[in-house]
Amino acid sequence: MAEDRRTRVRELLDAVRGEGRTALTAPEGKVLADAYGIAVPGEELARDVDEAVACAARFGGPVVMKIVSPDILHKTDAGGVVVGVDGAADVRAAFCRIVDNARAYDASARIEGVQVQELLPQGQEVIVGAVTDPTFGKVVAFGLGGVLVEVLKDVTFRLAPVDADEALSMLDSIRAAEVLRGVRGQAGVDRWAVAEQIRRVSELVADFPEIAEVDLNPVIATPEGAVAADIRVILATGTPKERRRYTREEILTSMRRLMQPTSVAVIGASGEPGKIGNSVMRNLVDGGFAGEIHPVNPRADDILGRKAYKSVTDVPGEVDVAVFAIPARFVAAALEEVGRKRIPNAVLIPSGFAETGEQALQDEVVAVAERHGIRLLGPNIYGYYSTWQDLCATFCTPYDVKGGVALTSQSGGIGMAILGFARTTKTGVSAIVGLGNKSDLDEDDLLTWFGEDPRTECIAMHLEDLKDGRAFVEAARATVPKKPVVVLKAGRTAAGAKAAGSHTGALAGDDAVYDDILRQAGVIRAPGLNEMLEYARALPVLPAPRGDNVVIITGAGGSGVLLSDAVTDNGLSLMEIPPDLDTAFRAFIPPFGAAGNPVDITGGEPPSTYEATIRLGMEDPRIHALVLGYWHTIVTPPMVFAELTARVVAEFRARGIEKPVVASLAGDVEVEEACQYLFERGVVAYPYTTEKPVAVLGAKYRWARAASKLGAEGPSVRRRRETGGTSGGGS
Numbered sequence: 001m002a003e004d005r006r007t008r009v010r011e012l013l014d015a016v017r018g019e020g021r022t023a024l025t026a027p028e029g030k031v032l033a034d035a036y037g038i039a040v041p042g043e044e045l046a047r048d049v050d051e052a053v054a055c056a057a058r059f060g061g062p063v064v065m066k067i068v069s070p071d072i073l074h075k076t077d078a079g080g081v082v083v084g085v086d087g088a089a090d091v092r093a094a095f096c097r098i099v100d101n102a103r104a105y106d107a108s109a110r111i112e113g114v115q116v117q118e119l120l121p122q123g124q125e126v127i128v129g130a131v132t133d134p135t136f137g138k139v140v141a142f143g144l145g146g147v148l149v150e151v152l153k154d155v156t157f158r159l160a161p162v163d164a165d166e167a168l169s170m171l172d173s174i175r176a177a178e179v180l181r182g183v184r185g186q187a188g189v190d191r192w193a194v195a196e197q198i199r200r201v202s203e204l205v206a207d208f209p210e211i212a213e214v215d216l217n218p219v220i221a222t223p224e225g226a227v228a229a230d231i232r233v234i235l236a237t238g239t240p241k242e243r244r245r246y247t248r249e250e251i252l253t254s255m256r257r258l259m260q261p262t263s264v265a266v267i268g269a270s271g272e273p274g275k276i277g278n279s280v281m282r283n284l285v286d287g288g289f290a291g292e293i294h295p296v297n298p299r300a301d302d303i304l305g306r307k308a309y310k311s312v313t314d315v316p317g318e319v320d321v322a323v324f325a326i327p328a329r330f331v332a333a334a335l336e337e338v339g340r341k342r343i344p345n346a347v348l349i350p351s352g353f354a355e356t357g358e359q360a361l362q363d364e365v366v367a368v369a370e371r372h373g374i375r376l377l378g379p380n381i382y383g384y385y386s387t388w389q390d391l392c393a394t395f396c397t398p399y400d401v402k403g404g405v406a407l408t409s410q411s412g413g414i415g416m417a418i419l420g421f422a423r424t425t426k427t428g429v430s431a432i433v434g435l436g437n438k439s440d441l442d443e444d445d446l447l448t449w450f451g452e453d454p455r456t457e458c459i460a461m462h463l464e465d466l467k468d469g470r471a472f473v474e475a476a477r478a479t480v481p482k483k484p485v486v487v488l489k490a491g492r493t494a495a496g497a498k499a500a501g502s503h504t505g506a507l508a509g510d511d512a513v514y515d516d517i518l519r520q521a522g523v524i525r526a527p528g529l530n531e532m533l534e535y536a537r538a539l540p541v542l543p544a545p546r547g548d549n550v551v552i553i554t555g556a557g558g559s560g561v562l563l564s565d566a567v568t569d570n571g572l573s574l575m576e577i578p579p580d581l582d583t584a585f586r587a588f589i590p591p592f593g594a595a596g597n598p599v600d601i602t603g604g605e606p607p608s609t610y611e612a613t614i615r616l617g618m619e620d621p622r623i624h625a626l627v628l629g630y631w632h633t634i635v636t637p638p639m640v641f642a643e644l645t646a647r648v649v650a651e652f653r654a655r656g657i658e659k660p661v662v663a664s665l666a667g668d669v670e671v672e673e674a675c676q677y678l679f680e681r682g683v684v685a686y687p688y689t690t691e692k693p694v695a696v697l698g699a700k701y702r703w704a705r706a707a708s709k710l711g712a713e714g715p716s717v718r719r720r721r722e723t724g725g726t727s728g729g730g731s
Contacts, residue, residue, distance in 0.1 A: 005036065009032055009035050009036075009208060012031050012032070013208060013211075017235060019070075022212075022234055022236075022237060023070060023073050023232075024232075024233040024234075024235075025069070025112060026043070026230070027043075027045050027112075027115065028233070029231035029232065029233050030043060032204060032231070033228065036200045036203060036204045037196075038200045038201065038228060039193070039197065039226060039228060040227060040228050040231060041117050041119075041120055041229065042059060042118045043115055043117035043118070044058070044116050045068060045112070045113050045114075046113050046114050046115075046116050047112070047113040048095075049095045051113075052065070052092070052094075052095045052114055052116055056085065056088070057088070059116070061086070061119065062084045062085060063085050063086075063091070063116050063117060063118060063119055064084070064085070064116075064117045064229070065082045065091070065095065065098055065115065065117070066081050066082075066098070066114065066117065067080030067081070067099070067111065067114060067115075068112045068114060068115050069102060069106075069109045069110055069111050069112060071106060071109035071110055072102060072105065072106060072109050073232070078102050078105035079097075079098070079102070079104075079105065080098050080102050080105075082094040082098060083119070084119060095114050099111060099114065120220045120227055122220075123189070123222035124144075124180065124221045125144070125219070125221075126143065126194060126218065126226075127142065127144070128140075128141070128198050128201055128216040128217075128228070129142075129201065129216060129217065130160055130202060130205040130211070130213065130214040131212070131213050131214075132211075132212045132213065132236065133513050135467075135468075135469035135513070136466075136469035136470060136513060137159075137160075137469070137470055138159070138205045138206055138209070139159060140157065140159075140160040140161075140162055140170075140198055140201060140202040141156070142155065142156055142171070142173075142194075143155030143156065145219060153512075154175050154176050155174065155512065156170050156173040156516050157512065157516040158170060158516065158517065159470065159473060159517055159520065160201075160202035160203075160206050161202040161203050161205075162198065163199070164192075164195060167195040168191060168192070171191055180194075187223040188223065189222060189223060189226065190222065190224060190225050194219065194226045197216060197228065201216065210236050211234075211235060212235055213232075213233070213234040214233050214234075215230070215231070215232035215233075216228035243467065245468075246445075252448060252452060253344075254344050254345060255445060255449035257320040257344050257345060258320070258321055258344075258345040258377065259386045259389070259431060259453070260389055261345075261391065262292065262320060263291050263294065263318060263320050264284060264291060264292070264293055264322075264323060264393065265296055265309075265315055265319045265321070265322045265323070265343070266281055266293070266294070266296060266322075266325060267312060267323065267324050267325065267326055267334050267338075268296070268297065268324060269281045269296055269308065270297065270325075271300060271302075271304060275325075276325045276349060277325035280325050280383065280393060280394065281293070281295055281304050283394055283398050284391070284393060285306075286392075286398065287390050287391065287392035287398055288390040290390060291320075291389075293306055294306070294309060294312075294315045294319065296308065296309050296310075296311065297309075312334070312343070313337050313340055313341050319341060319343045320344065321343070321346075321393070322338045322341075322343045322346045323347045323383065324346060324348045324378075325349050325350070326350060327350060327352065328351065328352030328353055328379070329352070329361070331348060331379070332364050332365050332368050335368045335369060335374065336368055338374060339368065339369075339371065339374055340372075342372075343374065344373070344374060345374065345375050346374050346376050346377070347377045347378060347381070347384065348365070348376060348380075348436075348439075349378060349381055349395065350378075350379055350380070351379065351380040352379075352380075353379045353380060353437055353439070354439075355436075355437055362439055365439065366439050369439075369440060375440055375445075376439050376441060377434075377435070377440075377441045378434070378435075378439065379436055379437050379439060380436035381412065381434030382394050382395065382396045382415050382416070382434045383434060384431065384432065385399055385429070385431060385432040385433075386430075387399070387400055387401070387403075387428075387429055387430060387431065388402055388430060388455050394434075396419065399422060399423065399429070401426060401427070401429065402428050403429050404428060404429075404430055404456055404457030404458060404540050405427055405428065405456070405457065405460065405536045405537065405540065406430045406431045406450045406453070406456045406458070407429060407432045407433070407460050407533075408432070408433045408435055408443065408459075408463075409433075409435065409462040410435045410438070410462060410463050411462065412434060412436070414462045414529065415434050418533065419432065421530075421533045421537075422533075425533075427533075427537045442466070442468070443472055444468060444475040445475075447459065447475035447478075447485065448478070448479075450483075451475065451478055451479030451483065457483055458483055458484045458485075459483065459485045459486065459536075460485075460487075460526075460533065461485070461487050462487075462488045462490065462529070462532065463487060463490070464489075464490045464491055473517060476518075476521040477521055477522065480523070480703065481707045481708065484700075485523045485524065486524045486526055486535045486699070487525055487526065488525075488526045488529060488531075488532040489514050489525065491510070491511075522703070522707065523706075524539075524699045524703055531695065535699045538684045539700055539703065541679065541682055541683075542660040542661075542697070542700045544660075544700070544709040545624045545625045545659065545700065545701060545709070546659075546709070546710065547624035547710060548572070548701075549573065549622060549624045550567055550572050550573060550574055550575060550624065550625045550627060551574075551575050551577070551597055551598075551599065551617055551625070551626055551627070552567070552574070552597060552598035552626075552629065553598070553610075553614060553617060553626060553629070554628070554629030555600075555602065555605065555610070555629060555631040555633075556600075556603050556629055557602075559631065559664060559666060560629055561598075562690040563598065563627055563664060563694060564598060565690075566690055566694035567694055569691075570697070570698025570701075571702070572697065572698055572701060575623060575624075576597070577599075581622065582595045582596065584616055585613060588601070588609055588613050588616070589605070589609065589613065590602055590605070598629070604633060605635065606635055606636060610630075610641060610645070611648060614626065614628065614645060614661075615648050617659075618652040618657060618661075619652070619657070624659060625659055625660045625661070625662075626659060626660075626661045627663075627664075627693065627694060628663040628664070628685075629663075629666075630663060630664065630666065630667070630671070630674075631667065632666060632667020632668055632671055637670065638665060638667055638670040639673065639674050641665075641674060642685075645661070645678060645683055646677065646681035646682070649661055653682070660684075661682075662684045662685065662694065662697045663684070663686075664685075664686060664692075664693050664694075665685060665687045665688075666687075666688065671687040672687050674687075675687050684696050
């Protein structure tokens with residue numbers, strides 16, 4: 001059966017392309033709909049007025065009439081649609097008016113007739129569609145339809161194909177989700193029927209890559225079903241170039257030798273200070289790399305106390321990595337020698353390739369690498385750091401604080417911001433990697449490696465684009481269950497949608513698709529550079545929450561209000577305090593304090609009140625995360641608060657009770673030292689802000705949900721998760 005429907009669609013698409021057309025007519029669209037079970041109303045093609053009258057009579061009620069022309073894509077713009085036509089006289093008049101309007105709109109347009117379609121009952125108009133995204137390939141879309149689609153742009157996207165559950169989740173991922181459930185006494189729509197329209201469209205475009213866009217707009221959704229009033233199908237004009245793909249085993253093998261090398265050659269090494277080749281050599285030597293370091297320079301015998309070689313082919317033994325520090329125009333020839341030496345990785349520091357318009361030069365280098373089986377990092381990068389190997393293969397400042405955070409960036413400037421942040425905050429890193437032009441190695445290769453690297457606990461990536469979005473999603477899905485992945489996606493533009501031929505295409509702006517699909521992959525999207533770095537630093541510190549109940553304990557009512565706002569903004573749930581827990585909290589706070597959530601202990605309380613309430617929050621198994629709001633007083637100084645909090649948290653962790661605890665400290669400059677003290681002891685704390693600690697907690701929750709670390713969710717929490725928080729940026 002499935003093969004029969006594919007054959008019918010294949011024959012139709014081949015015929016359309018054979019005529020040199022890219023847009024299907026409405027009757028042709030119905031053939032596709034019928035083959036894939038996409039619900040559409042009854043319709044017939046009338047080639048003249050009398051046929052139109054006969055068709056309308058067979059439907060026995062009001063009809064919709066639409067122009068059928070392979071040359072008119074937007075029928076409404078051409079005056080080619082009339083709704084609610086009833087009776088023979090009206091049908092005749094509508095037929096003539098539609099044809100006249102079409103000829104006035106485009107005198108050269110071929111007119112095949114007028115489609116007569118049964119009029120659907122009133123219902124909620126939604127849009128179901130699919131588009132070919134340059135990064136992610138086939139993407140299915142859902143949102144409010146009809147005239148609202150381009151006004152509200154309330155649309156969500158998923159990679160196609162989707163299964164039934166993923167399709168159903170899309171209904172809850174738009175801002176107007178409640179409308180579909182029914183509001184003001186109106187019945188909700190048949191959700192499974194709508195989801196089936198989404199699933200079947202996604203299946204159609206996955207089966208036929210040449211279908212560029214599909215538009216079902218509007219789909220009339222009622223309590224009894226969902227029927228597409230109009231279907232528009234556009235075919236692609238060319239065949240996209242296939243990217244070379246590597247198996248997981250191939251990626252891990254080459255990445256292991258890149259990140260854990262025993263021998264490195266520096267092509268263009270120099271003994272002259274101020275040159276890139278000298279900086280790379282000095283960083284490798286001074287950084288304490290225990291492996292072999294081989295300088296390559298045809299005009300030197302010795303560089304920094306190391307024997308220099310005329311060619312990389314003269315280097316004895318195996319070499320894992322060749323670091324290039326020579327001008328761009330010499331790279332291809334030197335890479336040929338790297339290939340003859342069977343070196344598996346080349347790190348291309350030089351600029352002067354595609355980023356300056358020299359695409360041909362970059363293509364030549366890539367071709368040489370592919371011919372010899374060399375993986376390329378770069379070009380146009382600052383190099384890379386693999387701290388656990390004491391490897392600093394870069395011309396920038398060294399960094400050697402070992403830890404569990406892997407950081408990558410497409411931009412050298414962002415890379416140096418990462419370095420400075422890491423140094424200032426004493427963030428231990430497992431690696432810092434520049435990607436530059438991404439001529440070969442890119443984020444999915446690094447994700448695959450860092451996902452398996454036992455030294456890496458969290459991965460944070462700055463990116464401007466993805467070469468292969470599906471490969472990235474595949475790598476992210478394999479990594480997220482083990483460790484968080486944070487992404488800062490630069491470039492929030494929808495410019496690529498301007499040339500789209502359908503409503504769905506026009507809505508599929510780059511950022512909208514990235515946002516939904518990164519969320520679908522379980523990636524935490526950071527709204528800015530500082531947030532990306534803070535998430536990367538903080539997420540490994542926090543244990544995973546085991547449930548959704550968040551409790552705020554604060555010494556200041558104003559902070560409590562702001563912290564409550566931040567909790568809501570980040571898609572978290574403030575716990576409804578049960579009576580017994582409310583009574584327990586009240587035993588520790590003054591009469592003029594306030595239990596409930598937030599728990600306001602007031603600002604003048606001694607350390608014992610802070611300790612008692614925090615201890616209760618850690619002890620009660622119904623509470624899953626704590627947000628602490630501290631207000632600087634002489635009664636409880638900042639370091640006293642920090643020390644008691646760290647001590648209580650450590651005590652409970654020693655007993656096997658682990659909960660994420662974040663803190664906002666308001667006060668004089670002493671709160672900065674207190675925050676640092678807390679951070680170093682597993683409590684994520686920030687001075688002068690109520691938003692940042694809760695945003696980090698929200699990011700941890702988003703990862704925990706994506707990694708299936710939480711228990712069962714209530715429907716309200718699930719809806720918040722699927723629509724996403726705002727303040728925390730994301731996914």
